[in-house]
Amino acid sequence: MSVRHRSAPGGRTRLRAVVPILIVTSLASLTGAQLTSADPPPAATTKSAEQARTSGTAVGVVRHAGPGGELLELQLPAPRTLTSGLPATEQARRAAARLLDAAPSGDLAIADGVGDPEAGVTISHPDGSQAHVALNGVAGAAFAPGSSWLAAVDAAGRLWRIDALSGSASQLAPGPFTGSIRFAASGELILVQAASIDAPFASVVVRLAPETRREVLVDSEEGFVFSASELADASIAVVAHVFGGGVEVRRSAGGTMVRMASLDPNAIDASLSDDGTRIAYAADSMVYLQDLRRGVARRLGPGQMPRIAHDGSSLLVLRDGKSVLLAADGSELEQFPTATVGWSRCEGRCQP
Amino acid sequence: MIGRICIGLSFAVAVSLASASHALATDDYTLPFYDPSVPLSYGVDRDPRPCYQRDWANVLWADCNLHYGRVYDGHTGMDYPMPVVSSIAASRDGTVIDLFEGFGTEQFGINGNYVLVSHADGRRTLYYHLAQNGARVAVGQAVLAGQWIADSGCSGQCYGAHLHFEMRAVVGGRWTSVDPIFEKRFTTNPGRVPFLAAYLRESNSGSEVIMRYTTVTHWVEFLNAGGRTWRNNIGAGRVLLGTWNPPIRDSAFRAIDWPSSWVATNVDQSGVAPGAVGRFTFGLHAESPPGTYDEAFNVLANSLRWFDWARLGSFHVPIIVIANTRWGGPAG
Known part of the structure; x- marks a missing residue:
């Protein structure tokens, strides 16, 4: 793997007050890493719907109307990697995590496998045809607005631009970035850049303009950022482990970061509603839903990998390898036999 | 009379270890675990260029391949394969300054569990891919060299249970990973377990x-x-x-x-x-x-x-x- 690393600032000083927006002209100036020629692009292939069926890679999609939006239930090919020998919860997690993103166009981005160092990304089109890019491990991916391409981070933390139709890839930035990858409404990418992809324990949030490849540092507070995303009001919400302990949600407001809430110190897999008022997370195999305005966390019972609906009214969780749709009060609304269920982003406007 | 030593090979092991040691730096860093049979699978890549790899012995490879027992490209620490929930030891006296232990013991992802320790010489050591709730210490706690501080795991980007041990130092004003073997920070190279x-x-x-x-x-x-x-x-x-x-x-x-x-x-x-x-x-x-x-x-x-x-x-x-x-x- 080709991995570059940036250094994390030291000391326990909390850069809480004012975080200036720094315009960084190149990744090298931020990281101290050498600028080098981009790595060669991974190979891309395409399949017609018929070829996908005969080769066993076809993706079945069942759409469900849920109280928080449309749900996609996927029938996916068997994972490339064996998960036997792993705890049941981890087996379910690896199956569920294979859906990376669903575009309004109806395109789906699916990882070949989780925990597979050679897993690539399959882009499944509504007509059943597919494109595949051999990415060498997939940390995360997201469709750009317009759905014509997607940004993906490979296992080495490199950021790639992948054409949705052909699967052809070109490197946007060497990173290393983590699997948190979101698009802002402006078309900029919101990424988490880690000190090291081998052992990421310190990271910063950056905005990257795909066309100019300019980066802007959004949040440099010491700690490790689990995820960062743009809220409906165009502010950036960050879920991060704070250096020294604790997990918190903070939000950019006029160039400063403001703490919104503290979560359980073991909180993982946080999922924020689009308006930033509710957050779901897991801690020690229990799922919680927290109202960020009131600061009250409700324990919804056992489960993992909560994925909150865009409006925050319900959430999907994994329980015993199955997907369960929960209401905000924890009551069970619906159960799906597989772990591969996710929210769509098209609210009924998906193709076909 | 019967012999009373339980394990007869101990003397041979000891002599071998003693002869391999040189220029002992007493009470410097030791290996962060107790099992002396754990090998080093991959060490630190000291060459920042992509697809150039330089190991602790200054051997250079101009390729992107994995070199088991030596280095892989861009590696910032030292990997020691071991079963999950093996005991991890503080490499030197220090203070725990950060930890996270919320991920599943074998939960795959970019992020994993870790303990970060600060040492009096200004360096930090990082113990990564740990088990869920695998920290045996708390933030702010002083730890002694050889103290059991955590249980290993395979959380994060982990393709086989191992400990990622990383030494970090301020170089040129920035925290960066350094190679403790190349810098001869261990009491012996390539390191000894604390207690044997x-x-x-x-x-x-x-x-x-x-x-x-x-x-x-x-x-x-x-x-x-x-x-x-x-x-x-x-x-x-x-x-x-x-x-x-x-x-x-x-x-x-x-x-x-x-x-x-x-x-x-x-x-x-x-x-x-x-x-x-x-x-x-x-x-x-x-x-x-x-x-x-x-x-x-x-x-x-x-x-x-x-x-x-x-x-x-x-x-x-x-x-x-x-x-x-x-x-x-x-x-x-």
């Missing part, structure tokens, strides 16, 4: 024959095959000989010079450097009726760790108690 003792010899290689109600003096010598200096004048970490099998057991052969009912003695010398020989001298007092007995001991770093790996630190003394023909014993 190799049996050498005893004052009496056969059964200890003790007349009832009397005391004999016994000594045993071990090579310090670990990375820490053995000391007898400190609290936590003091190296002593305790009862074993089961451990911390009141001994029927406790002599008046024993520090406690289960501690036969501290190591005789005030300091036994890695590669040097430590002697433990203690009395064995017989109150038991005439008969054949067996008393087991093991070396312990007080409050930290038994030297129990492969039982290299343990030994037992066959004891024959004979009747006291000179004195009938206590009245009654």
